[in-house]
Amino acid sequence: xxxxxxxxxxxxxxxxxAEALANQLGNGKVQAFSAGTHPLGAISFDTRAxxxxxxxxxxxxxxxxxxxxxxxDMDVVVEMGYGVKCKLPADFKGQLVKWRIPxxxxxxxEYFRDVRDLIESEIRRLLTELEIRKAKSENxxxxxxxxxxxxxx
Numbered sequence: 001x002x003x004x005x006x007x008x009x010x011x012x013x014x015x016x017x018a019e020a021l022a023n024q025l026g027n028g029k030v031q032a033f034s035a036g037t038h039p040l041g042a043i044s045f046d047t048r049a050x051x052x053x054x055x056x057x058x059x060x061x062x063x064x065x066x067x068x069x070x071x072x073d074m075d076v077v078v079e080m081g082y083g084v085k086c087k088l089p090a091d092f093k094g095q096l097v098k099w100r101i102p103x104x105x106x107x108x109x110e111y112f113r114d115v116r117d118l119i120e121s122e123i124r125r126l127l128t129e130l131e132i133r134k135a136k137s138e139n140x141x142x143x144x145x146x147x148x149x150x151x152x153x
Contacts, residue, residue, distance in 0.1 A: 008080040011036030046112040
């Protein structure tokens with residue numbers, strides 16, 4: 001099972017959407033987490049609404065900071081973009097991925113939908129890459145990338 005942490009600014013919009021979507025799309029092969037560099041303390045109503053349109057509930061979710069998640073245990077940390085910088089601990093051995101996902105905070109429901117769909121697309125791509133990496137690793141292919149490389153999408 002891959003452990004993925006999605007990091008945005010407030011853990012109110014983007015990273016919450018990414019966590020929920022990755023857990024759903026990962027079909028039990030992914031354990032996703034989210035956090036904010038400056039958590040707002042609440043999840044946006046629009047975040048809940050646009051995920052609800054996909055049949056996803058955020059019941060039990062809350063706005064968290066980086067200190068609330070085990071970053072060192074992650075296989076992948078995704079910076080959601082636009083000024084988001086996650087300080088990685090020295091013992092982090094996973095991969096850092098950088099996305100350019102705009103922050104929809106207070107920009108209206110339609111904008112939230114567009115951001116949700118962009119996040120879903122990026123997650124599908126990331127999950128495919130992780131499956132390929134896992135297959136190569138199981139086949140003993142030495143070309144598997146690891147470490148803290150970064151890829152911007």
